[in-house]
Amino acid sequence: MSGIVVVFDFDKTIVDVDSDNWVxxxxxxxxxxxxxxxxxxxNSLMDRMMMELHSNGKTIExxxxxxxxxxxxxxxxPAIQAAHALGCDLRIVSDxxxxxxxxxxxxxxxxxxxxxxxxxxxxxxxxxxxxxQPCHDFxxxxxxxxxxxxxxxxxxxxxxxxxxxxxxGNKRMIYLGDGSGDYCPSLRLKERNFMMxxxxxxxWDLICxxxxxxxxxxxxxxxxxxxEQVLLHLINKISMEENVHEQLIASDCKLQTLSxxx
Ligand SMILES: Cc1ncc(C[n+]2csc(CCOP(=O)(O)O)c2C)c(N)n1
Ligand SMILES: [Mg+2]
Numbered sequence: 001m002s003g004i005v006v007v008f009d010f011d012k013t014i015v016d017v018d019s020d021n022w023v024x025x026x027x028x029x030x031x032x033x034x035x036x037x038x039x040x041x042x043n044s045l046m047d048r049m050m051m052e053l054h055s056n057g058k059t060i061e062x063x064x065x066x067x068x069x070x071x072x073x074x075x076x077x078p079a080i081q082a083a084h085a086l087g088c089d090l091r092i093v094s095d096x097x098x099x100x101x102x103x104x105x106x107x108x109x110x111x112x113x114x115x116x117x118x119x120x121x122x123x124x125x126x127x128x129x130x131x132x133q134p135c136h137d138f139x140x141x142x143x144x145x146x147x148x149x150x151x152x153x154x155x156x157x158x159x160x161x162x163x164x165x166x167x168x169g170n171k172r173m174i175y176l177g178d179g180s181g182d183y184c185p186s187l188r189l190k191e192r193n194f195m196m197x198x199x200x201x202x203x204w205d206l207i208c209x210x211x212x213x214x215x216x217x218x219x220x221x222x223x224x225x226x227x228e229q230v231l232l233h234l235i236n237k238i239s240m241e242e243n244v245h246e247q248l249i250a251s252d253c254k255l256q257t258l259s260x261x262x
Pocket of ligand 2: 010177178
């Protein structure tokens, strides 16, 4: 293990579109989606749309077939493979849903590179209909963050990951994202962490309003090619820093041994 945790957003970061829109549009339900959007939260609307698909005869296999065709930049998979080969712990934090994400990752053959997928639950019920539920049950209690949608605060998830990895030593984190939901986590990153916002996407615009609010080092990217270059550059940079640090500690130990024996 390299001591680096890389957290990926999914839609418009790993894949190049919003998976929700990709499915709804491809199966011909865009108009109904747009009509209902002003009336309910996005996450509840996706559950409703899955009901509409089911009652109009669209099967799970139809949805899977659409997901298998989702567009992604050709350098994204090599970037993920390289980061994994360099020993990074890769995780996903996404406001899509577990059914879409796992279907896509398994089809691409990259599911096993990720140690954890934090997202909205999704499962196929006994009628063969896909149910999509909120990551955070806002009917019970609010998550209390005003920056995030009611069903998911990505910042809370980042806090939890940071708490759990702080017990494993001095790990460094790199976060990649594009959307407004990725702004809250960017504010929770600490010094010695890295934020990789997608240039000219909502999280980039939010960060640019007051970049000093972000304690992490900011490195933008605009497409899969730049994602790969910037990510691998940061992993190398961190690895070299950590190596130098270890060598300093080792040489310090040697010096102490010498001075004790002298
Ligand atoms: C203005 C506006 N209205 C609605 C939404 C909702 N939304 C759009 S795509 C998506 C999935 C994001 O997945 P991921 O977290 O993997 O990028 C969500 C929750 C939004 N982002 N912005
Ligand atoms: Mg996104």
